[in-house]
Amino acid sequence: NTDAGKYELMNEQGRSISIDFKALYDSLDPDLTLEALTCAIDELRSEWSDEFKKWIIKLVKASFEASVGQFEGQWYRQKKGVPTGGSLCVQIANIAVYYVLRKVVYSNQEFMANVKSVKRFIDDGAGLFDGTKRQYSDFINNVNTEISKFGLLIDEYSVADNCTYISFLDIKFCFDQDGNLQTDLFTKETDSRAYLFYGSCHPNHVYSSIVYSQCLRLRRIINNDERLSHRIDELVQCFYNSNFPKKMVEKISKKVKSLPRKLPPPRDASHSSILVPSSPVKGSIRVISTFGSDTD
Helix, strand or coil, X not given: XXXXXXXXXXXXXXXXXXXXXXXXXXXXXXXXHHHHHHHHXXXXXXXXXXXXXXXXXXXXXXXXXXXXXXXXXXXEECCCCCCCCCCCHHHHXXXXXXXXXXXXXXXXXXXXXXXXXXXXXXXXXXXXXXXXHXXXXXXXXXXXXXXXXXXXXXXXXXXXXXXXXXXXXXXXXXXXXXXXXXXXXXXXXXXCCCCCCCCCCCCHXXXXXXXXXXXXXXXXXXXXXXXXXHHHHHHHHHHHHCCCCHHHHHHHHHHHHHCCCCCCCCCCHHHCCCECCXXXXXXXXXXXXXXXXXXX
16 A cells, blocks of 8 residues: 555665565475465465375475476476476466565564564565665675575665665555655656557457556556546557547546545455365465565
8 A cells, every 4th residue: 555654764774675586486395385274274275284285295296296297299397396387377476475474584683673664565665664775785695695595585775875776566656755655657768658459359348447457557566646647648548649539538537536446455364374265175275475474
């Protein structure tokens, strides 16, 4: 929730930070991920029988071993890492990264002395660091020394002064002089911002849905109405470039500009779970993890 952040420590050393892990899925040892998953299940699903837990781990291991590909008539099996794009792998990777960070970083008070806040989504992280840029660089080096023992590496990281934006996923954020969190849209230089050409063989509601969803995305990301209006105006021009009718685009964009910025309430984490089947034979297995939450 980008409306929630306000920090009292916005002195000359309070800085926004971001990190990015190198080739996460290729770097994760399958045995490490199974160890992390076992730990998560033991902590959050103590009521499950040992037999059921072993069955879950066995299924996940089977999904790793089923990662094969075909090229020029030959079949190949993955030799290292976990499958990228596997149905379980995003959640499993999140659990594994948190498991490692909790073991060697978050539990180390000396490491975390200057880290005032941290949020992470799989292999990307952001937060607030109370120290100099040199201290942050030393912090990353120390973290890499520890996580490299598990095959992980933070190869890209950024640190910015107050009132200077820094990127995290599709968001740019900073803290202003009053300690308030400010957010904006982040786009890469290679983003052409091209949309489905109006007039192609699709029903009309598809085009209106694209306009609405993209405008609503900006509404959710940007926490300042003046900044939002400017970004939506830029987006509107992109739709015009794709031949969208002006009347439809203007009507929808105007509506979104007037919407209050309300994010959905957070899920109740009191019943955190890793896997939530009713039994091995009933229903499907869903991977819903809060074990990988760096705020735990």
